[in-house]
Amino acid sequence: MSTIADRLIEDEGLRRGVSRLTPEKIEKVFKELIAGECGARLKTYVESCVRCGMCAKACHYYMSHKDPSYTPVAKVSQTMWRLLAAGGRVEPQVIYECAQVAYTECNLCRRCIHYCPLGIDTGYIISVVRRLCHKLGVTPQYIQDTAHSHSAVLNQMWVKDDEWPDTLQWQEEEAREEFPGLRIPLDVEGADFMYSVIAPEPKFRTQLIYQAAAIFNAAGLNWTMPATPGWDNSNMAMFTGDSEIMSRVERAHYETAQRLRVKRIVMGECGHAFRAVYDVANRWLGWKWHPVPVVHSVEFFWELIQQGRIKITHKYADPVTIHDPCNIIRGRGLMDKLREVTHFLCENVVEMSPNREHNYCCCAGGGVINCGPPFKNVRIVGNSIKAEQLRATGVHTLVAPCHNCHGGLEDIISKFGLGMHTKFLGDLIYELMEKPEAE
């Protein structure tokens, strides 16, 4: 059995961060964190774990490496328990190790909750470790940069205030060549819903905005996109442990929807953003629930299909399989609606095993893919179990309604030579939908 110390990876953010630490500072910050932010929940989890190891097979890292140091309980043991045992007075190098475990060897996917006889949420414990690392200034360089971007421009990819509406207008113009009269309505007060996306869409995946506009226009919906910051629903600050920036981003998102007087927010196909908006940041801001209802695209497409608003010319013929994104399946229970939408669109759906709430994580989520190149191999080889799962389906098309899942799965597909390609539901709907000019 290895330990985290056996597999340390150089990262500029982690290395520079620990260079500024002393055991005294770590102890002080740790004790303040435990006293100020961690109540009965952490204490209950720590004291009720019976060390049974049932969580081991829940973790894709363990299932890929078969090394006990990757089990959820071992990750807690190498981080929080270690810190608690020392009263937080540890050498800076220990914080480096804690940070590498917390940021790059746990996706906060919460699969292990389902395997723990006591329901311990290891993801929560690891989130507390991340919060500590943030407060100590020990965060991986690349994900920290995204948190900086969130703080400065309220989106994760340094998209400036002009670039956002300019991109939407460009997509609108492009789409009008295929759909005459199509609009991406900007800042329309009183629309039925505000459509929000994550920053990679205007930056790299503009076709997703194009496709969403095509679908919404064909469905005859009364919708809008904000012209101001508050349009990005992603939240990497949630994953670095910077709750203050996380909440600033989410406040802007909700206040934008409130300003536009929309009935609800519809989010693009992203999992972690849904978690931030629907579950985490709203509560840090003091709301028990979400102040404006939030609907993930999977659920929204399902609604449109129920209402007969999505009409397709034919079904996708090649067999497909479904990847269940953690944050909308374990986090929201959309597994049935995801299947109903996929079956509506596709002739032949081959389920992977295990699936639904027991599906293996993509290993990109939880901010792991955002930790960048230094840790890319960690998340790919740490998910060979996913490659086996995908290969066993024998299909070539993988439906994954989540951005981070796409990134992670494409890397796995490439590394393990699976010969598959990933699709968003939006890709399929756009490909199959009745297009007005064809009528």
Next chain:
Amino acid sequence: MSFAQSWDFTPGARVVVDDLGKCSREYEWLEEPYVSPDGETVARVAALPDAEFSMAVGGEVWEETFDKIWYPRFSPDGRLTALVQSAGEWTMAVDGQAWETQFGYIWGTLFSESGDVIAAPIQADGQYGLAVDGQPWETLYENANQVLLSRDGKATAAVIQAKSLAQADIETFQQGIFSVAVNGEAWDAVFVNCWNPAFDATASRVAATVRRTLYDYTIAVDGKAWDGAYACAWGPVFNPATGQVAAPVRKAGAWGMAIDDRMAWEPRFAQLWQQAYTPDGGKLAAIAAVKFGEFTVVVDGAPWGVTFPVVTDLTVSPVGGRIAALGNAHNTDFAVLCDGKVWPGRYDMAWPPVWSPDGAHLAVAVERGGRFTVVCDGKAYPQSFDKCFAPAFSPDGTKVLIRAVADNKLHRIVAPVAAFTG
């Protein structure tokens, strides 16, 4: 003189546009209607044949056409603005006349309170700042956002990026690269972040929330940061009478109100934001969560006795020290809160409360079951519409201007306050 003093406040109802789809030129489509503040006309973006765009105002299309046009907004003095693009360059058009200066992009139009000054953030050759009545700042920056124009229109400000940042350079970022520029001139000080700049009543001072490290939030006034370090802070406001600066700050896991770096309201709230002084500076109100999930309005530190899951749109009266806000249950069941009491109606949606100039009356546009009307002092106007825009009061505060769409017509109704009986 307020523009409203020239409006027709003769009680009665008129149809001022009998066909919202009317257009003097052939068009492909007309976009959302924007109604002038006086309710006398309506403007819509008109998509013309051959991918040309212009504004149709009361059905008459501007002479000049553009490659793109967006963000039509009436200034408070009734001029119609729109952001327009020709030959790849953007500028502002005001009543059909484009500014001479063109930019790489322009967005987010700003107006002074009386509407005499029009400004907007601009990007020119990858540099950012503001343009005021067509004149850009002399100095532009790598980025400028969170822009504002003072109420009197004499000053502009923005958060600016003062130093370059290489890709993923977290070290330089944490040394501080942001500042605030006022009329284009940046503060000497730089911070890790600057947010929510605000002018004082005379537009001579600016305060902003700043972060000195990733963990040290405070308020800076004219570039000088308070000594106090807080776990988090929201945007500051100036007391219009005393010049003191108030900002919600977070300490030990709870929110309180700091005024000039001293805790005026002890940190005991689960949330505290959107604070506003009454114009005489006599009262400070804010939206607060007295407990997790229980929001209300707090005035001078004392919460109102009613809570909602969500409270928004805190509004103070121009005189009289009155305060209003909207409460709702997760974006449904909207209610109007006024001086600590809740009006009886519940709505599917409500728009920001509007005070009469004398502070005696409050009007709110509301929607229920897809129908719109205006509620004044808790009583609804006895007619509903397909759409209502923000109501306005006559200068003497005795009458309400209702601007509404019904049956594809623009209706202009001047109703005495006593006419609200529902």
